[in-house]
Amino acid sequence: MTRGLLAEFINWTWVRENFANTPPGTPSIVSATIQHIELALIAVVVGTAISLPLGIWAYRRHAVYVPVTVVSGLLYTVPSLALFVLLIPITGLSVWTVEIGLVSYTLLILIRNVVAGLASVPADVKDAARGMGMTKRQLLWRVELPLALPVIVAGVRVATVSSIALVTVGAVIGFGGLGYFILDGLNRYFFKTEILVGIVLSVILALLADAIVVWTQRLLMPWSRRDRRKQQAARIPDVARETA
Amino acid sequence: MGPMATTMISLRNVTKQFPNASAPAVGGLSLDVGEGETLVLVGPSGCGKTTALRMINRLIEPTSGTIEISGRDTRAIDVVELRRGIGYVIQSVGLLPHRTVGDNIGTVPRLLGWEPSSVEERTHELTELLDLHEELLARYPSELSGGQRQRVGVARALAADPPIMLMDEPFAAVDPIVRARLQEQFLDIQARLRKTIVFVTHDVDEAIIMADRIAILNVGGVLEQLASPEEILKSPANDFVRRFVGSERTLKRLSLILVEDLQLDPPGAAGADGAVVDPRATVREALDAILAAGATAIRVVDDTGTDRGVLTLDHISREVAR
Numbered sequence: 001m002t003r004g005l006l007a008e009f010i011n012w013t014w015v016r017e018n019f020a021n022t023p024p025g026t027p028s029i030v031s032a033t034i035q036h037i038e039l040a041l042i043a044v045v046v047g048t049a050i051s052l053p054l055g056i057w058a059y060r061r062h063a064v065y066v067p068v069t070v071v072s073g074l075l076y077t078v079p080s081l082a083l084f085v086l087l088i089p090i091t092g093l094s095v096w097t098v099e100i101g102l103v104s105y106t107l108l109i110l111i112r113n114v115v116a117g118l119a120s121v122p123a124d125v126k127d128a129a130r131g132m133g134m135t136k137r138q139l140l141w142r143v144e145l146p147l148a149l150p151v152i153v154a155g156v157r158v159a160t161v162s163s164i165a166l167v168t169v170g171a172v173i174g175f176g177g178l179g180y181f182i183l184d185g186l187n188r189y190f191f192k193t194e195i196l197v198g199i200v201l202s203v204i205l206a207l208l209a210d211a212i213v214v215w216t217q218r219l220l221m222p223w224s225r226r227d228r229r230k231q232q233a234a235r236i237p238d239v240a241r242e243t244a
Numbered sequence: 245m246g247p248m249a250t251t252m253i254s255l256r257n258v259t260k261q262f263p264n265a266s267a268p269a270v271g272g273l274s275l276d277v278g279e280g281e282t283l284v285l286v287g288p289s290g291c292g293k294t295t296a297l298r299m300i301n302r303l304i305e306p307t308s309g310t311i312e313i314s315g316r317d318t319r320a321i322d323v324v325e326l327r328r329g330i331g332y333v334i335q336s337v338g339l340l341p342h343r344t345v346g347d348n349i350g351t352v353p354r355l356l357g358w359e360p361s362s363v364e365e366r367t368h369e370l371t372e373l374l375d376l377h378e379e380l381l382a383r384y385p386s387e388l389s390g391g392q393r394q395r396v397g398v399a400r401a402l403a404a405d406p407p408i409m410l411m412d413e414p415f416a417a418v419d420p421i422v423r424a425r426l427q428e429q430f431l432d433i434q435a436r437l438r439k440t441i442v443f444v445t446h447d448v449d450e451a452i453i454m455a456d457r458i459a460i461l462n463v464g465g466v467l468e469q470l471a472s473p474e475e476i477l478k479s480p481a482n483d484f485v486r487r488f489v490g491s492e493r494t495l496k497r498l499s500l501i502l503v504e505d506l507q508l509d510p511p512g513a514a515g516a517d518g519a520v521v522d523p524r525a526t527v528r529e530a531l532d533a534i535l536a537a538g539a540t541a542i543r544v545v546d547d548t549g550t551d552r553g554v555l556t557l558d559h560i561s562r563e564v565a566r
Contacts, residue, residue, distance in 0.1 A: 122338070124336040127334060128334055128338025129340070131301060131303055131327055131330075131332035131410075132327060132352050132355065132400075133324045133326075133327035143340060146342045147341065147342060221342070223342045223343075
């Protein structure tokens with residue numbers, strides 16, 4: 001029985017008691033989830049806001065590309081716990097420490113994907129657009145960015161999922177969303193219910209966020225949806241011919 | 245270009261030296277394109293024909309020399325404004341894959357700030373002109389056939405009614421049957437619109453069909469001959485042109501002449517058996533019909549059934565000798 005198996009790991013009374021209303025100083029499941037979403041969302045939004053112009057700049061000037069990827073690459077290799085510790089002397093035990101760390105980790109993925117996305121725009125499309133008299137800015141906004149979108153969004157997906165996972169580490173500084181339950185559960189001699197709540201909800205958040213990003217992309221790019229439909233339609237007669 | 249035509253595009257001693265290239269892509273090219281003329285640049289790969297074309301709308305800046313449009317140095321014209329006034333068609337078409345066909349056709353009018361209603365009206369005009377289905381307007385380029393894509397590319401280039409069109413191998417990417425149809429349709433449209441066209445191809449047969457005048461370029465953008473298709477076929481300037489034009493020069497020339505342009509024997513003259521040819525057919529087609537019938541002459545009968553005369557092999561060989 002699943003119910004029986006779960007009962008061994010999950011203390012439902014604890015879940016009920018900590019669901020929404022908790023004494024001051026102790027986060028509830030709801031408030032920790034909201035904080036988790038906020039921390040990850042801000043990281044991805046700020047990361048994208050930084051990466052987009054930097055990526056465009058790096059794409060246009062090759063001299064910029066190398067230093068930008070080296071710096072963001074170095075940031076990426078620093079272990080997250082170490083990065084938070086390094087930031088504490090500067091930003092203290094504040095939300096800034098966590099947020100700066102989270103944003104740093106999104107940069108490498110996002111900048112690389114912005115550059116790769118822009119590089120993937122077909123040369124003939126750009127040539128025709130320039131030949132029709134688009135300015136540099138019109139070319140960027142009307143042609144290059146829309147066509148780079150699939151690759152950029154792929155980067156946003158990875159950044160979103162990894163940020164949601166990484167937020168939990170912030171619990172050591174006191175801003176870790178659902179990470180609080182994982183840390184607290186460990187401190188309570190491995191209290192399984194609390195740890196599982198932290199882990200399972202983080203994973204669910206990551207899956208939901210990924211689905212939302214994919215769904216938004218489909219909404220933004222009607223042309224690629226039609227591509228797929230056409231490909232499917234094109235496949236049907238092939239099958240018919242083979243079986244005939 | 246006839247002596248009366250005004251010069252629309254003028255290249256004066258234009259050279260393009262790409263960095264890191266040992267020789268210039270185009271070396272000191274000078275030529276004039278008359279208003280309403282179709283000038284075809286043709287030559288082997290590496291002859292700089294595409295470079296020459298792209299210097300006209302400044303997608304490539306010349307290293308030296310001047311290019312004038314209607315007497316104005318193109319360097320004195322804002323590059324964006326210059327390009328919006330020139331239709332541009334390339335081999336791979338380069339339609340915006342994220343815009344519908346209708347949006348693609350309306351690109352330049354929208355850049356020029358036309359009213360949405362005028363853009364839409366113009367789009368429908370062009371749909372009709374290029375024989376595209378209205379229902380295609382809502383589709384995306386990936387949903388079109390190769391031939392449809394090329395026609396949308398031409399429609400898009402014509403959208404703002406530019407006096408000049410630059411066309412870089414516009415029909416090279418489609419199969420021969422579709423290409424022939426596109427060429428025919430294009431000639432039909434050009435007969436009505438009289439645009440000034442610079443057309444690049446590597447295919448001498450296409451050049452012969454499309455051109456008012458052909459410029460034959462050699463490697464390094466060297467102009468070997470600039471003349472009408474008839475002139476080039478009849479008297480190639482040198483061995484390079486002779487080789488490039490190919491071995492069927494005479495037959496190709498006959499395909500440029502119509503039966504009705506020749507002096508015929510009166511109806512009823514001897515030699516013509518059952519075979520019949522239309523006066524609007526080419527002499528090459530007539531020759532083929534004569535040979536197929538095993539005869540020495542053919543009756544020329546127009547579509548009203550009127551006997552127009554008899555075309556003999558003698559007429560044809562006299563025409564060839566001219």
